[in-house]
Amino acid sequence: MxxxxxxxxxxxxxxxxxxxxxxxxxxxxxxxxxxxxxxxxxxxxxxxxxxxxxxxxxxxxxxxxxxxxxxxxxxxxxxxxxxxxxxxxxxxxxxxxxxxxxxxxxxxxxxxxxxxxxxxxxxxxxxxxxxxxxxKQAASESKNQGIRLFTSTFRRGSPDYLDPRLNCHSKLHEVQALIQAIEAGADEALMLDVNGFVSTCNATNFFMVKAGEVWTSTGQYCMNGITRSNVIQICESKKVPCYQKNFSLFDVYGADEAFVTGTFGGLTPVVNIDGKPIGGIEAGPVTRQLSTWYEELILQAIQP
The missing domain is CATH 3.30.470.10 (Aminotransferase class 4, branched-chain amino acid transferase, N-terminal domain)
Structure with missing residues (x-):
């Protein structure tokens, strides 16, 4: 599987x-x-x-x-x-x-x-x-055990030739990034932007947690994720410090927690990046709390 x-x-x-x-x-x-x-x-x-x-x-x-x-x-x-x-x-x-x-x-x-x-x-x-x-229901393995990321050499493109926010069929560079990650023994790829800052993953959006603060990229070079947007709004409504900012792998390797977001999997914890452990062997407390709030948001959305 x-x-x-x-x-x-x-x-x-x-x-x-x-x-x-x-x-x-x-x-x-x-x-x-x-x-x-x-x-x-x-x-x-x-x-x-x-x-x-x-x-x-x-x-x-x-x-x-x-x-x-x-x-x-x-x-x-x-x-x-x-x-x-x-x-x-x-x-x-x-x-x-x-x-x-x-x-x-x-x-x-x-x-x-x-x-x-x-x-x-x-x-x-x-x-x-x-x-x-x-x-299609998400398997529990990734949620419970977390996933491993590998930083690909394939960068997220500049908005002036293929805006990364565009949900188009042209996904070859993301496929190449994922192949590189799989060959490195990881589950998915972490991708940097054209300036070398952390941008996104090949199919999901990336978040890190440091000292109770949630960080994600500026959004200029990443997928225009619906789940990403909802998580940011949850942080705002629940008074969780959340920053859309530039940060590098230096910051990521020192993170307390990390997770990725997507429509199918919701919030999925990240436990290892480039061979370096992130947090523990499962989702951290901030990731778990945000995931609970996100599930509650879905329940609110389907109420009559």
């Missing part, structure tokens, strides 16, 4: 799920899209992922805000409204009889190309919309 922030419990129901593609449903093993799709050809697309608990789409407004912003930034004209997309998501949940502990991924590509090319003018269809909903 793959260990990390996306480590999930096996669920045999996922073998028979129906995938939404442009208004129709297809069995998992029959869900296909053209090799001329712009997402396949050049990574030209945007995506969003969120959780479903007790039938409620958790933090859906924040996720759709990010999807619409990403589409606008990349010049993809979404041919549907937010309400229509939510309706399609609910249809996907209904056809799969899904209600709780569900992970949904929405993917939008620019469309089908006339020929393999970067040129958006050669797109001969409207955007392609794919919705994948899976029975």
């Amino acid at each position: 793959v260990k990390g922030t996306h480590q999930a419990k096996e669920d045999p129901r996922n073998k028979d799920i129906q995938i939404f593609i442009n208004g129709t449903f297809h069995a998992r093993d029959q869900a296909k899209i053209s090799v001329f799709d712009s997402g396949y050809l050049v990574g030209d697309g945007v995506w969003e992922a969120f959780r479903v608990h007790e039938g409620k789409l958790v933090f859906i407004d924040q996720h759709l805000d990010r999807l619409w912003q990403s589409a606008k930034v990349t010049g993809i004209d979404l041919p549907f409204s937010r309400e229509a997309l939510i309706d399609d998501i609910r249809k996907t949940l209904e056809v799969n009889d899904m209600h709780d502990h569900i992970h949904v991924r929405v993917m939008v590509t620019r469309g089908i190309k006339k020929t393999p090319s970067q040129d958006p003018r050669l797109t001969i269809s409207g955007p392609n919309l794919v919705i994948i909903a899976e029975h």
Whole structure:
């Protein structure tokens, strides 16, 4: 089993799920899209992922805000409204009889190309919309034992050529960072920004705790994480000192605790970075408290 922030419990129901593609449903093993799709050809697309608990789409407004912003930034004209997309998501949940502990991924590509090319003018269809909903619950191993990070030599890019806040299909440099971390014996990668400050991880946002203070990056060179934003807001509401600032590996190696945040795993403790132990062998007290408050925030979000 793959260990990390996306480590999930096996669920045999996922073998028979129906995938939404442009208004129709297809069995998992029959869900296909053209090799001329712009997402396949050049990574030209945007995506969003969120959780479903007790039938409620958790933090859906924040996720759709990010999807619409990403589409606008990349010049993809979404041919549907937010309400229509939510309706399609609910249809996907209904056809799969899904209600709780569900992970949904929405993917939008620019469309089908006339020929393999970067040129958006050669797109001969409207955007392609794919919705994948899976029975997916985080495994307890990563939460209980924590994960190990390795600082990759692959940096988070500068906003003037591929803004790191953009939730797009082009994730190759993050994949390279993760491969490097795995080869080093770690679970996931820690990534620095173009100035050498700690930025984010390959698929999650990074936080450290020092003397009761919570530190995370400035946000200029990291993923625009919904869970990250919610944790920062929790700290503000609970009067926990939280700073978005520049800091280096010098600070990280001396941290009392560290954790990463993401939609699927919530808060996951980090127990080792570059071979150096961080805190104890499990989540520290600040991480545990923030995780409890985050779970309470989810419960508030799904209340009728």
